[in-house]
Amino acid sequence: MILYEYPFNERLRTYLRLEQLFRRLGELVSRTHPLDHHFALVTLFEIMDVAARADLKADVLKDLERQKHLLDGYRGNPSISESALNAIIAQLDRCFTALSQQNGKAGQALTENDWLMGIRSRLGIPGGTCGFDLPGYHTWQHSDPAYRQRALETWASTMAPLAESIYLLLKMLRDAGVPQRVAASQGQFQQNLPQGRSFQLLRLRIDPSLGLVPEISGNRLLVSVRLMRMEPDGRLQASQEDAAFELTLCA
Numbered sequence: 001m002i003l004y005e006y007p008f009n010e011r012l013r014t015y016l017r018l019e020q021l022f023r024r025l026g027e028l029v030s031r032t033h034p035l036d037h038h039f040a041l042v043t044l045f046e047i048m049d050v051a052a053r054a055d056l057k058a059d060v061l062k063d064l065e066r067q068k069h070l071l072d073g074y075r076g077n078p079s080i081s082e083s084a085l086n087a088i089i090a091q092l093d094r095c096f097t098a099l100s101q102q103n104g105k106a107g108q109a110l111t112e113n114d115w116l117m118g119i120r121s122r123l124g125i126p127g128g129t130c131g132f133d134l135p136g137y138h139t140w141q142h143s144d145p146a147y148r149q150r151a152l153e154t155w156a157s158t159m160a161p162l163a164e165s166i167y168l169l170l171k172m173l174r175d176a177g178v179p180q181r182v183a184a185s186q187g188q189f190q191q192n193l194p195q196g197r198s199f200q201l202l203r204l205r206i207d208p209s210l211g212l213v214p215e216i217s218g219n220r221l222l223v224s225v226r227l228m229r230m231e232p233d234g235r236l237q238a239s240q241e242d243a244a245f246e247l248t249l250c251a
Contacts, residue, residue, distance in 0.1 A: 032145035177250035187239035
């Protein structure tokens with residue numbers, strides 16, 4: 001099944017973008033080829049660009065605090081495992097403390113590294129990191145892979161409190177959803193959303209053998225899915241077929 005996710009607000013869009021970048025960074029750092037480590041640095045700079053938003057850290061801290069407050073309300077409930085509740089609240093506390101103790105924005109310490117910032121400034125130029133432009137970087141790329149990995153892990157560690165916080169918040173949000181099997185009639189599906197609930201994320205799983213691409217739109221009142229079929233030239237054409245897929249709304 002292919003999973004598609006659709007965020008209902010800009011804050012969650014930012015969280016999902018950062019999650020994708022953090023996962024890509026982890027994948028690239030674990031490899032050894034210089035080209036992989038080059039794109040690990042590119043990804044690190046992309047994370048810094050996203051994390052530079054002034055209110056991002058405050059939003060994450062508010063969400064961690066909000067989740068802790070909600071879970072505290074379950075204490076004493078006989079249908080809730082106290083040990084499991086304590087474990088997740090402790091995890092929220094750890095993330096909150098680590099992120100709040102970090103000075104400035106995520107990755108701000110890296111901006112004081114002139115060597116890294118020199119590479120960052122050249123990335124906007126096509127082919128700007130060639131050996132004749134940045135001989136020091138060219139030398140670094142030919143150094144021992146383990147040395148490069150240690151350096152990348154050190155630089156990435158400045159982002160760890162933000163990454164762990166976002167991973168935890170998104171996991172809790174996804175776990176709150178209940179999957180349902182739905183059907184699109186002639187390639188179209190719509191569902192009214194219940195009033196009084198604020199959904200943040202839609203998750204859609206569809207069988208890749210159907211060859212269909214979902215185009216998702218939504219607001220606080222309605223979600224809509226239009227199924228498309230990809231032509232050989234890459235263009236999408238509306239499908240007129242009936243098809244089933246799995247839908248999860250996360251609040």
